[in-house]
Structure formats: C-alpha cells, structure tokens
Amino acid sequence: MSSPRLEAFLARLYADEEFRERFLAAPEAATEMLGLTPEERAALATIDLTGLELAARVFARKLNYKAEQRRRQDWRTRWRRWRRDWLARLRRARVASGDFADP
Amino acid sequence: MTDRVGLGWRAPLAADILANLDRIDVVEVIADDYFDATVRDRRGLCLLGRQVSLVLHGVSLGLASTAPADVIRLDHMARLVGDVEPWLWSEHLAFVRGGGVEIGHLAAPPRTEATIEGTARNLATARAIVGSAPLVENIATIIEPPGSRMDEAAWLHGVLAATENNLLLDLHNLYANGCNFDFDPREAIAALPMERVGCLHLAGGTWVQATRFPGRRLLDDHRHATPPPVFDLLEEVARRAPQPLVVLLERDGDYPPFDELLAELDAARAALARGRAARLVETDVVASA
Numbered sequence: 001m002s003s004p005r006l007e008a009f010l011a012r013l014y015a016d017e018e019f020r021e022r023f024l025a026a027p028e029a030a031t032e033m034l035g036l037t038p039e040e041r042a043a044l045a046t047i048d049l050t051g052l053e054l055a056a057r058v059f060a061r062k063l064n065y066k067a068e069q070r071r072r073q074d075w076r077t078r079w080r081r082w083r084r085d086w087l088a089r090l091r092r093a094r095v096a097s098g099d100f101a102d103p
Numbered sequence: 104m105t106d107r108v109g110l111g112w113r114a115p116l117a118a119d120i121l122a123n124l125d126r127i128d129v130v131e132v133i134a135d136d137y138f139d140a141t142v143r144d145r146r147g148l149c150l151l152g153r154q155v156s157l158v159l160h161g162v163s164l165g166l167a168s169t170a171p172a173d174v175i176r177l178d179h180m181a182r183l184v185g186d187v188e189p190w191l192w193s194e195h196l197a198f199v200r201g202g203g204v205e206i207g208h209l210a211a212p213p214r215t216e217a218t219i220e221g222t223a224r225n226l227a228t229a230r231a232i233v234g235s236a237p238l239v240e241n242i243a244t245i246i247e248p249p250g251s252r253m254d255e256a257a258w259l260h261g262v263l264a265a266t267e268n269n270l271l272l273d274l275h276n277l278y279a280n281g282c283n284f285d286f287d288p289r290e291a292i293a294a295l296p297m298e299r300v301g302c303l304h305l306a307g308g309t310w311v312q313a314t315r316f317p318g319r320r321l322l323d324d325h326r327h328a329t330p331p332p333v334f335d336l337l338e339e340v341a342r343r344a345p346q347p348l349v350v351l352l353e354r355d356g357d358y359p360p361f362d363e364l365l366a367e368l369d370a371a372r373a374a375l376a377r378g379r380a381a382r383l384v385e386t387d388v389v390a391s392a
Contacts, residue, residue, distance in 0.1 A: 004170040006213060006250055008202025015206050043213075043250035050318035051246025051283075054311055055210075058245065058322065063207035081139050088178035102181070102232050 006040045013052070014059050020052070106341070106375045107156065108368050110352040119361035121154075126365055129156040131351045134192065135163050138179045148187050158302065158351065159184060159192040161237065165199035166229060167212045167262075169221035177232040184233050191301065191349075193238040193271045194229070196222065196262060209242045213250035214258035223265040230268075238301045239268045243276035243323035245311075247284060255280060256291040263299050270295070273304035274336045275329065275353075279321040288336055297344040303337060305329045305371060306353040325355035329367055334374040341378025342385070348375065 009031070012019045023030040023044075031041040073081075094100035109129035112120060120127060130151070137148055151157060164176055184192055197209035212218040230236045241259055253261070255277075263270060272295070274288075281288040307327030312319045329352065341348060350371045354364060 003217065004168075004201065007168055007170060007198055008204065010210065010213075010249065011198075011201030011204040011206050014210060015204050040250055047249050048247040049316040050313045051244075051320065053313045053315050054320050054322070055244070055246040057311075059207045059210075063205070066207060077139055080141070084139065084179065085175060088175045088182075091178055092174050102234065 003037075003040070005034070005036060009034055009036060009040075009044070014056055015063060017056070017060070020056060024049075106348045106350065106372075106379070108350045108352075108371050108375070109155070110364060110368065111160075111354060112151070113355065113358075115358055116354070116361070116364070119364075123361070123365060124155055126368065127155065129158060129190070129349055129351065131158040131160050131193075131353075132189075134159040134161045134180060134183055137183055137187075145183075145186055152187055152189060156190045157187065158349075159187065159189040161192065161194035162209070163199055164194045164225075164229065165197060166194055166225040166239075167196040167218060167222045168198040168201070168225065169212075169217050170198075170201065172225040172228045174228070174232060177229055180229075181233045184235070191238055192233070192235065193240055193302065195240045195242050196259070197242045211242055211244035211246070211248040213248050214253045214255065215251065216261070219258065219261040219265055222262050226266045226268050236266075236268045238271040239266075240271035240273050240304065241276050243273070243279045243308075245279075245283060245320040245322060254286065255284075256286075256294040259291075259295060263296060269299045269301035271302045271304065272300050272340065273306070273323075274333045274340070275304065275306040275308060275323055278330070278333050278336060279308055279323045282321045289339055292336065292339055292343065297340060298346060300340060300344055300346075300348065302349040302351060303340060304351055304353055305333055305337065305367070307333075325353045326357040328359070328363070329370070334370055337371060337374040338378040338381075341375045342381045343378075350375065 013023055027045055031044050091100060095102060107128035109127045109131065112130045112132045120130060132148065137145060161180055164172060164180065166172055195209050198212045199206050199209060226236065239262065277288045277291055306323060306325045307329050308321050308323040309327055310319050311322045337350065352364065352367050352371065
C-alpha cells in the first residue's frame with residue numbers, strides 16, 4: 001500500500017477544506033471517486049480524526065502565511081523567481097541531454 | 104571528541120547570534136529562504152559561513168514520497184549549496200505536496216515499504232543533483248499517517264538501511280510523537296543506529312485541543328523552551344553515540360530574551376557532558392571486564 005495516488009489524496013484531504021468536509025460526510029464515496037485501492041480505502045476509513053482536524057488546522061495556517069508572503073512579494077522577487085526557475089529548467093534539460101554534468 | 108552546539112539563524116535573532124559567536128559553534132539556516140535571495144543576501148550568507156560552521160536546512164523538497172523528487176527544486180538547492188559551501192545540508196523525511204496540491208507544511212508519509220523505496224530513490228536523485236547527501240530529519244506529526252504498516256522507528260531504520268544518508272534526529276519531534284501516539288522515545292532511540300546520527304534538533308511545543316473530535320496533541324511549534332524530557336533524550340543519545348554530535352536549537356517565534364536561548368544551549372552542553380561521562384564509565388567497565 002501507499003502510492004502517488006494515496007499521497008495525492010492525503011494532500012487534498014489535508015489542504016482542501018471542501019474536499020475534507022465531503023470526505024468526512026461520506027468517506028466511502030470520496031475514496032471511491034479517486035481510484036484508491038480497497039486496502040487504501042480501508043486505511044482511510046479508520047483515519048485518525050482528531051489528528052486530521054488538528055493537522056488540517058496547522059496546514060491551513062501555514063498555507064495562509066505563505067499566500068500572504070507571496071502577495072507581499074515585489075516585482076523584483078517575482079522576476080528573480082521566474083528567472084531562477086527558467087535557468088533551473090534549462091540546466092536540467094542540458095543534464096538530461098548529456099551536455100552538462102551534475103557536481 | 105568535540106560535540107558542537109548551536110541554533111537556527113532567524114532574522115530577529117541575527118544581531119544576538121553575531122554578538123555571541125563565542126558561545127555558538129554552529130548555525131542552521133533555512134535554505135528555502137535563500138532560493139529567491141538577491142546576490143547581496145547570498146554573499147551575506149557566504150560571509151556568515153566564514154565566521155561560523157553553517158548548516159543549510161531544506162523544508163520543501165518533499166523527498167519522503169513514492170512520487171519522484173522535483174528536480175527543479177533540487178537544482179535550486181544545488182545552486183545554493185554550490186554558492187555557500189555549507190558544512191552540511193539537511194532535509195525532512197516528509198512529503199509536502201501530492202497530485203499538484205501543496206500541503207503547506209511537512210506531512211508524514213504512510214510508513215510502508217513503498218515509501219521507504221521511494222524515499223531512497225529520491226535521496227539518490229538529491230545526492231546526484233546537489234553533489235552531496237543530505238542529513239535526513241524525522242518529522243513531528245499530529246496525525247497518525249494513514250495506511251502505515253510499521254512504526255516510526257522501524258520506518259526510519261528502513262530508510263537509513265536503504266540509503267547512505269545520515270540522520271538529523273529531532274528529539275522534540277520524537278518526544279512529541281511519543282506523547283501523541285503512546286510510544287517510548289527511549290525505545291525508539293535504542294532501535295535506531297546511533298552511529299548514523301549526524302545532527303540533533305532541540306525545540307519546544309505546546310498542547311493543542313481538538314474541538315470537533317475528542318482529544319489533544321502535542322504540537323512541535325518551535326515557540327516554547329525545550330522541555331526537560333528532551334534534554335534527557337539528548338543525554339541518552341550522547342551515551343549511545345560514539346561519534347561527535349552537533350546539536351541545534353530551533354526557535355521560530357515568541358522569542359524570549361537571548362540569554363534564555365543561550366541558557367538552553369548551556370543545558371544542551373550539560374546533557375551532552377552527562378551522556379559522554381556515562382559512556383566513558385560504560386566503556387571502562389567493558390574494557391576492564
């Protein structure tokens with residue numbers, strides 16, 4: 001058990017309040033929709049609800065903080081970020097094609 | 104044997120850290136804060152690294168996952184490590200996103216063989232791109248990871264057995280998980296290969312109460328002083344580990360007067376000394392037997 005699909009489900013469960021409420025109202029339906037295995041669905045049927053409530057609270061606070069930080073970024077930071085990602089993609093493409101070696 | 108003690112570099116603490124470098128052996132910098140930094144800020148970080156041993160600590164790579172590591176983020180870490188040349192770098196054994204959804208913080212993956220294998224693959228990728236292997240940190244979790252098939256110590260042991268990475272053992276994370284999920288952190292320490300511990304984290308936390316479901320959990324919030332049981336765990340690690348240890352105090356808010364943080368560093372040194380003394384006695388007993 002455990003797959004990218006289960007991790008994707010957990011990420012949504014932790015970070016998406018609407019999805020979490022749908023899951024809490026009808027766990028079987030929510031897990032069936034997203035193609036989880038019967039074993040994964042059984043594990044989610046006995047999820048630690050106290051932990052889910054508290055973890056979701058912590059994750060929501062962190063997500064809000066990060067969103068606020070992004071809102072406050074000036075154009076120079078956005079430009080540096082865009083340039084940084086573009087250069088990283090270029091380097092990875094060159095490594096993949098064999099033109100460039102990692103350290 | 105020289106153990107080292109230091110603390111996390113945070114902007115509100117910077118002036119006090121620089122004024123007390125005679126009592127701070129090492130500082131830990133959040134790597135992700137510098138991914139977007141200006142050339143000037145990166146130069147400042149390099150200068151800091153010339154004054155004190157520096158550890159770069161990643162928080163967003165999400166390497167403990169069955170999904171492949173994000174090579175673009177690893178490239179950012181590689182650039183920073185290449186520029187700053189830290190003494191060590193580290194990352195958490197956590198997943199932080201899945202299916203394109205950002206969780207916002209560190210989440211414990213299901214503790215299974217599959218996540219051990221995925222983590223090992225991602226750590227190999229990280230080493231290839233960055234050029235050195237990170238220390239890997241056990242995380243605090245207030246939810247029992249759904250779909251787990253083993254306990255935390257067995258999962259950590261599995262990751263260490265499958266990789267060549269050493270452990271950044273966060274003692275408050277272990278203590279908090281022990282409180283929340285009813286296991287003895289001393290038994291977890293006994294089950295882990297102490298010779299693979301490269302660094303240790305100390306921190307504090309607080310109890311948080313659920314409102315919709317019954318119960319409460321100890322949250323590792325880095326906003327409170329390190330509790331005495333965590334220093335006891337440090338003593339236990341110092342008793343068991345043969346190699347020099349690096350201990351880092353984490354504080355992320357509600358900053359007390361800096362003297363209180365220095366007192367926590369002194370308490371860490373005292374715990375290390377007690378553990379080392381006990382180890383020496385045990386070694387002598389074995390040698391004379």
